[in-house]
Amino acid sequence: MNIKWAALAETAGVSLLVTVAVVVVFALGNLALSRREAAVASGTGRGVPALVAAGVCFAACTAVVLYGISLIAAK
Amino acid sequence: MEHITFLVAVVIITALAFDFTNGFHDTANAMATSIATGALKPKVAVAIAAVLNFAGAFLSVKVATTISGGLVNEKAGLQPSIIFAALVGAILWNLLTWLKGLPSSSSHALYGGLIGATVVGVGLHGVNFSTVVSKILIPAVASPVIAGVASWGATKLAYLITRGAPKEGTEKGFRRGQVFSSSLISLAHGTNDAQKTMGIITLTLISAGALHEGDGPPTWVIVSAGLAIALGTYMGGWRIIRSMGSGLADIRPPQGFSSETAAATVILTSSHMGYGLSTTQVCSGGIMGAGLGGPSGKLRWGMARRMAYTWCLTLPAAAVVSGLAALVADRGNWGVAVVGLALVLGAGSMWVVSRRQPVHADNVNDGAPAAPVVEAPAAVVAPTTLAA
Numbered sequence A: 001m002n003i004k005w006a007a008l009a010e011t012a013g014v015s016l017l018v019t020v021a022v023v024v025v026f027a028l029g030n031l032a033l034s035r036r037e038a039a040v041a042s043g044t045g046r047g048v049p050a051l052v053a054a055g056v057c058f059a060a061c062t063a064v065v066l067y068g069i070s071l072i073a074a075k
Numbered sequence B: 001m002e003h004i005t006f007l008v009a010v011v012i013i014t015a016l017a018f019d020f021t022n023g024f025h026d027t028a029n030a031m032a033t034s035i036a037t038g039a040l041k042p043k044v045a046v047a048i049a050a051v052l053n054f055a056g057a058f059l060s061v062k063v064a065t066t067i068s069g070g071l072v073n074e075k076a077g078l079q080p081s082i083i084f085a086a087l088v089g090a091i092l093w094n095l096l097t098w099l100k101g102l103p104s105s106s107s108h109a110l111y112g113g114l115i116g117a118t119v120v121g122v123g124l125h126g127v128n129f130s131t132v133v134s135k136i137l138i139p140a141v142a143s144p145v146i147a148g149v150a151s152w153g154a155t156k157l158a159y160l161i162t163r164g165a166p167k168e169g170t171e172k173g174f175r176r177g178q179v180f181s182s183s184l185i186s187l188a189h190g191t192n193d194a195q196k197t198m199g200i201i202t203l204t205l206i207s208a209g210a211l212h213e214g215d216g217p218p219t220w221v222i223v224s225a226g227l228a229i230a231l232g233t234y235m236g237g238w239r240i241i242r243s244m245g246s247g248l249a250d251i252r253p254p255q256g257f258s259s260e261t262a263a264a265t266v267i268l269t270s271s272h273m274g275y276g277l278s279t280t281q282v283c284s285g286g287i288m289g290a291g292l293g294g295p296s297g298k299l300r301w302g303m304a305r306r307m308a309y310t311w312c313l314t315l316p317a318a319a320v321v322s323g324l325a326a327l328v329a330d331r332g333n334w335g336v337a338v339v340g341l342a343l344v345l346g347a348g349s350m351w352v353v354s355r356r357q358p359v360h361a362d363n364v365n366d367g368a369p370a371a372p373v374v375e376a377p378a379a380v381v382a383p384t385t386l387a388a
Helices: A005-042 A048-074 B002-037 B042-059 B080-099 B106-121 B129-161 B167-207 B219-235 B238-247 B253-272 B279-293 B301-329 B333-356 B370-375 B378-387
Strands: none
Touching: A005 A048, A005 B129, A005 B167, A005 B253, A048 B042, A048 B167, A048 B253, B002 B042, B002 B080, B002 B106, B002 B167, B002 B219, B002 B238, B002 B253, B002 B279, B002 B333, B042 B167, B042 B219, B080 B106, B080 B167, B080 B238, B080 B301, B080 B333, B106 B129, B106 B167, B106 B301, B129 B253, B129 B279, B167 B219, B167 B253, B167 B279, B238 B279, B238 B301, B253 B279, B279 B301, B301 B333
């Protein structure tokens, strides 16, 4: 019986890293968005930096999703 | 030639029926947590899942040339009657677990069915047991754990990062994210599972001489397999959606997003690496991790235990039913008819039992006490399945 432990470990490691990375980036985007809302609501500014940060975060998540779809389609 | 045509027709219809049960059994995988957190309204969620499952059927260009991934020796004896018996076992097990609201793996049911029918129809040498261990059993144990750990960690971090921000705002954000993460799971599901049915029908047509060796599935096969899984998905296996969405843990949007992201990632990574794992088990594992990683850190262990038992039972139970079916179906046309009748009767009676305590789009989130819903039909069901 030939069990490829290395491949299994690699799959596990990649899955863990990608999941945590995507959720962290998405959560940061979420946080930035709510900072912006707070800034706009309090009238201290238009929260442009926060909005840009949120945009970058969500764009990164979108890129990962698109890569995921390309993986499905290429199979 | 005539009897082959009859059998082939029966196999094709049964394969589409399996595809249908596969669809409604697995709606919960992608959509349970999105429905539970209110990210999507129940009807909208199943509609999106149905469309994406249909789209997924067309997405992959690689032809499903193998339905068993080397589990059984396809050249030695994958006759239509064996495929038929395998499908019968898989469908009945899918329906029984749906009735009990338990997410079990449709793929494992199909593999179990193939193994059981092959052992009876061909013999033990027809099954590659080392492939069963390395391609099914090990991923089956590892994948829910990996998804669970990933989802647990992601949930913890998601709460940690957003702890300073107002809850309503961030929950709204995570709900939006859930729409995408659950859609990705649906798409991946359609690609994987509709392909299995296409593979079954294509191989059957080849064995009957209607297609040449190495031919791809004809368009009508792709369309009908996609439609069957999409229709099944749209029916929504509400019982399973309830178990997964609110039966395991109280899921809030950050948890839902984390568990769906974990599940989508594990599914895509491992299918890229060539592991045929169960979407159902990965998603359930993700939800368990998210439940434990959430603010309350609570998981309903009773439900988790029942799911784990079901996972262990799926392969052998489907194998036994399919083995019996193969024994009868091998006798010829009348045998096939008897098995077909048993399938219709078994499926029908399970549907009748389900009507006593229906679960549908309007009460799926009611978080009803899981015990009576699950336990009541059990006594009635047992004889049904034995008979089937």
